[in-house]
Amino acid sequence: MAEAQFTAETSTRGEWVRQANRFTERITADGSSRWPVEPGRYRLVVSLACPWAHRSVIVRRLLGLEDVLSLGIVDPIRDERGWRFTLDPGEKDPATGIAFLSEAYLAADPEFAGRYTVPAVLDVAERKVVTNDYPQLTLDLSTEWAAHHRDGAPQLYPEHLRAEIDEVNAVVYADVNNGVYRCGFATSQQAYEQAFERLFARLDWLSERLADRRYLVGDAITEADVRLFTTLVRFDAAYHGHFKCNRQKLTEMPVLWAYARDLFQTPGFGDTVDFDHIKRHYYATHHQINPTGIVPAGPDQSGWGTPHGREALGGKPFGTGTPPA
Ligand SMILES: N[C@@H](CCC(=O)N[C@@H](CS)C(=O)NCC(=O)O)C(=O)O
Numbered sequence: 001m002a003e004a005q006f007t008a009e010t011s012t013r014g015e016w017v018r019q020a021n022r023f024t025e026r027i028t029a030d031g032s033s034r035w036p037v038e039p040g041r042y043r044l045v046v047s048l049a050c051p052w053a054h055r056s057v058i059v060r061r062l063l064g065l066e067d068v069l070s071l072g073i074v075d076p077i078r079d080e081r082g083w084r085f086t087l088d089p090g091e092k093d094p095a096t097g098i099a100f101l102s103e104a105y106l107a108a109d110p111e112f113a114g115r116y117t118v119p120a121v122l123d124v125a126e127r128k129v130v131t132n133d134y135p136q137l138t139l140d141l142s143t144e145w146a147a148h149h150r151d152g153a154p155q156l157y158p159e160h161l162r163a164e165i166d167e168v169n170a171v172v173y174a175d176v177n178n179g180v181y182r183c184g185f186a187t188s189q190q191a192y193e194q195a196f197e198r199l200f201a202r203l204d205w206l207s208e209r210l211a212d213r214r215y216l217v218g219d220a221i222t223e224a225d226v227r228l229f230t231t232l233v234r235f236d237a238a239y240h241g242h243f244k245c246n247r248q249k250l251t252e253m254p255v256l257w258a259y260a261r262d263l264f265q266t267p268g269f270g271d272t273v274d275f276d277h278i279k280r281h282y283y284a285t286h287h288q289i290n291p292t293g294i295v296p297a298g299p300d301q302s303g304w305g306t307p308h309g310r311e312a313l314g315g316k317p318f319g320t321g322t323p324p325a
Pocket of ligand 1: 018019020021047049050051052082115116117118119132134
């Protein structure tokens with residue numbers, strides 16, 4: 001399946017073009033969509049390997065939504081039927097009873113012929129996908145789910161910073177979050193080199209931006225930091241080798257490395273990272289890139305806990321709020 005999809009999402013010039021999100025319904029506070037916010041009704045299904053899913057895991061934890069929105073974690077290794085609940089007892093998701101994420105996609109749309117992707121939010125009782133629209137999902141956790149946030153939850157998408165957050169997110173998405181995939185999944189030298197140039201030019205821009213400010217927008221963590229973090233934390237473990245994003249390692253870009261360590265050491269970030277799932281997923285499931293499926297033993301991850309010195313730049317990670325427990 002991976003091979004076929006790979007071809008389907010490659011342009012004639014060898015560029016990787018990501019499929020659109022198919023299920024874009026929203027879960028809303030006022031119930032104006034078909035799907036009202038309701039504690040216990042929905043389940044967030046993720047792979048801990050996936051950067052798009054990882055965003056939602058971080059935001060859910062930062063906002064303290066664990067008790068109202070449950071979490072299902074799939075096996076980092078997909079088989080030809082896609083994501084599986086093989087980590088759970090009986091190899092079924094305990095909340096919905098499904099064995100494959102595809103069951104929930106096909107329940108929502110029997111004709112669905114795209115990739116079955118994470119993150120996906122399921123209606124537990126109906127066992128079907130409500131949304132796989134990952135960019136909207138985390139924003140909605142900040143806004144639509146506000147009535148259920150924990151005391152002291154940070155403002156990840158504050159109104160007065162939204163325009164700037166959106167602007168940063170757009171370039172980080174195009175050049176960095178998706179840029180690493182465009183490097184890794186390119187099938188022509190030229191497409192790879194173009195993606196590579198754009199990626200590292202943007203990382204240089206980010207290094208400059210973050211040299212004298214602790215966070216990307218404002219002086220506390222926001223959605224923009226969450227989105228950049230999930231790519232940076234995978235950089236040396238997966239993208240540098242597997243996707244050939246190798247002008248430098250993250251550990252060789254001093255500002256970004258300190259910034260990433262600062263976030264890693266912030267509750268809600270590092271404690272949601274699973275390097276084992278990350279490495280096994282990338283190296284063992286993209287057969288077109290790594291046919292042997294051998295998962296590298298490195299890199300040494302011990303540097304993540306070392307002092308970063310960025311407190312000196314000021315800013316407070318949670319603003320007027322507090323860290324999650
Ligand atoms: N929904 C987006 C982004 C989410 C995404 O790509 N998730 C990956 C994991 S990082 C996935 O679930 N892939 C499943 C597949 O390719 O079959 C997409 O379709 O490209």
